[in-house]
Amino acid sequence: MMIPNWLAQRAKLTPDASALVTERVHWSYRELYEQSLEIAQQLHHLGVQSESRVALLSHSNEQTVLFVHACWLLSVEVVCLNNRLTEQELHWQVRDSEAKLVLVDDQIQIHPNVDDIESLSYSAVRKSERKEFVMLEQWTEDQTLSIMYTSGTTGVPKGVRQTAGNHTSSALASALNLGLTDNDSWLCMMPLFHISGLSIVIRAVIYGMEMRLYEKFDAKEAAAHIVAGNVTAISVVALTLDQIVRVMEADHNKAHPQFRTMLVGGGPVPLDYLERATACGLPILQTYGMTETCSQTTTLGKADATRKVGSAGKPLFFNQVAIKDTVQPGEVGEVLIKGPHVTPGYIGSQSTRSPLTEDGWLATGDAGYLDEEGYLFIVDRRADLIISGGENVYPAEIENVLLAHPAIREAGVCGKEDPQWGQVPVAFLVGSADTEELVEFCSQRLARYKLPKEFRFVERLPRNASNKLMRFELKKWL
Template sequence: MYPNLLKKRSSLTPNRVALRFNEQAWTFEQLYNEANEFAEKLHTKGIRSGMRIAILASSNPQLVIAIHGCMQLGCELVMLNERLTEEELNFQIQDSHTDYLLVDSLEKRSLAYSHKLSFEEINLAVQTTFKIEKDWFKNRTITIMYTSGTTGNPKGVRQSLENHVMNAMGSAVNLGIQPNDCWLCTVPLFHISGFSILMRSVVYGMTVNLHAKFDAEKAVEEIMSGTVTRMSVVAVTLERIISVLEARNLFFPNTFQSMLVGGGPVPLNYLERAIQRNIPVLQTYGMTETASQTTTLSSEDAIRKLGSAGKPLFFADVRIDGEEKIGEICIKGPHVTMGYVGAAELKNPLVDGWLHTGDIGYIDEEGYLFVVDRRSDLIISGGENIYPAEIEQSLVKHPAVKEAGVVGKHDDKWGQVPVAFVVLKEDVSEEELKAFMKTEMASYKQPVSYYFVEQLPRNASNKLMRRELFNCVQEMK
């Protein structure tokens, strides 16, 4: 058993600020009281402990209160991605066997679902008291989050109370907990990167400064003011923050402790530029099935092991599957999911206790993990393995290139060859990029074609959607 997280935190530090949004602030006691009020109103509407509740809403305080309210009531939360199409949302609602759907406004959400309630409807309801549990079973399912679905239908991943708590504890052991810690949250709360920040908040007693969405200018202003100490980003948002600092010739203050960067390999060019701007970047590696981080680079190794995702957190273990140095990354620990829901429910995610991630990487002689790429994104050309992320990292070294995405296309002679989609900072020709890449890597790795685009397709967590790039290549035939 673990304690009821928000109830326990509210009793320990009732007057500490839990949440800030724009000019508003909530203490842990206020957040607990408002969450309980919301839970009592849900109870009035017929929602009971053990029900599965899907939530479709923007990141704001009402969503935070709804999340904690559902947890107080003992419900399982299906966190829906705002950016999905109606067809994709309907699949997840049906696949998860959702009992009720909560939305931030009926006008905004037109999903045809009979058991649908808006936050406004719930807030207008009367309160019906129920017994709030002091302790929770550690294997209780807290959230269900669907994988990105970049290679077919997404799977609904169960994340237990133990998964969330042990992930938060592992992160705390790695980062340390400071009395003035405040996490700037610009990542969506429906994604594990955002939800895990809420979990750390109640476990650590830490303030969360919540933004509705990522804005590089606003993020820089808040960090420069000294009000926040930590932030989670992905490679593309890190680059946007760096660009703002470079344009203004600014350097992060020493009050800022760590910038956790996940969501895939980070170009070394970004990391080198970040160091120049005094950004303490800690590259991390994790996934929906591991309730966020599994490995994180410690601050003292940030420069010495540039490009590494670090060592496993205290309660996690990582190994490489395969006879070669580079192979599939496998993970074990109390933060790893025990299973899926819906169509994938019969699929056991573990093999002899290990989660096979589908990611490719290697562990160096000192035990540091380096993530190379997704196994499904591997390009095999003339029998040679080509990792798109390696090519992307080289491309962004060119001063005219802002972002790059690489995929393979069919070739009668070689089987597959790489092609590149490029977002530019300034004009550059395809010939110039080809000449540059000749100095960067072997000829068989170099893109045979370049497509200049305004932006790259990304999902809600800003991960590159290579499948869409591959579809573009297919359409160009």
């Protein structure tokens, strides 16, 4: 299947449709295309060739959307760099990715200066002359468009290839699941260097819908848009869902009837959050995906939300999910994924490692099970599993119990070495509560071997750019 160059095709089809709204700009698809084309010509004048590789170090603003589209009009591979990394980490990724050029947002202070790789600011590019180029009107399915380094919850960052086919099939599967309407507008408060943010940029242009972009997550702004009916969808994680709900509860507000979708990913959602969100009229769709699967793999529909509490739902139309080495429903094992949205592989130092098994399944490193109706339940990251006295203890289960306590805002659990049990759970908490009270609270809801042996109160928990908890950092805190 050939895939049209997304923005060029969208500008032909609906040039006057609203494309991008920020606090500073409101562009139609024609304007988005014309400005992106100008940047593409400037990059071409600076020597950027099609199918070369360019790294982008940026904030989540309209300039970045333009530069991403400019690179794709040129059919250039974009390496999305996380702006929260240290200079050393960025240096490693730029070198590992073999990017020919690093484009840096003018507002960013750190520069990953790599000896033989040129670095240019956005403004330097915008001052350059323009040079015409022949645009590839069609892409092949296996053409790499973006590269993202995994968030490092497993150790060494891996540069994940994401192809035109991966992104397109992910967007189509999501549309078949969520539906489309003429007035759709997706509120994006996720970082654009992360798959949850970049996938919104891609969905918008494939669907011809509006994207309302913020540089940072803002619970008050999000709640205001949801209540006013300015947006129809937003992507969040459990932490940001809770923050939006708190704002709505404080103001006794309900979601506008136009608001259709609150997509929650990045880990299990505590039952308490779901119940409170439902009371605010928020249509919660829990989802499971990863960088290697270009965002969503499974989604739990609104109709099943109360019947299948805690589930990540069923696979989207083109996707398959299986549990390794299991026979019966309910057996926990490693989650395997197959489908056109799955990466063909890695680049750089990990390029020799295929993420796929011989018959094309992606081993996720996540532990989960399928129930008798085929709904997926994610139990935890296998790397985070605590084995205490021979029993498997899943941190997410303990965290969910702790988060149900009214005085606890955030919870993170990891395993600590123990001479008697091998490992025991330790909880890091944001909030204020009496330890004895917490022990009593957990005792009513968890088996004895799952009870945290220590409660440590901290100012904040370690999270990556998409607000996912980094439990491997908690282990360092021990």
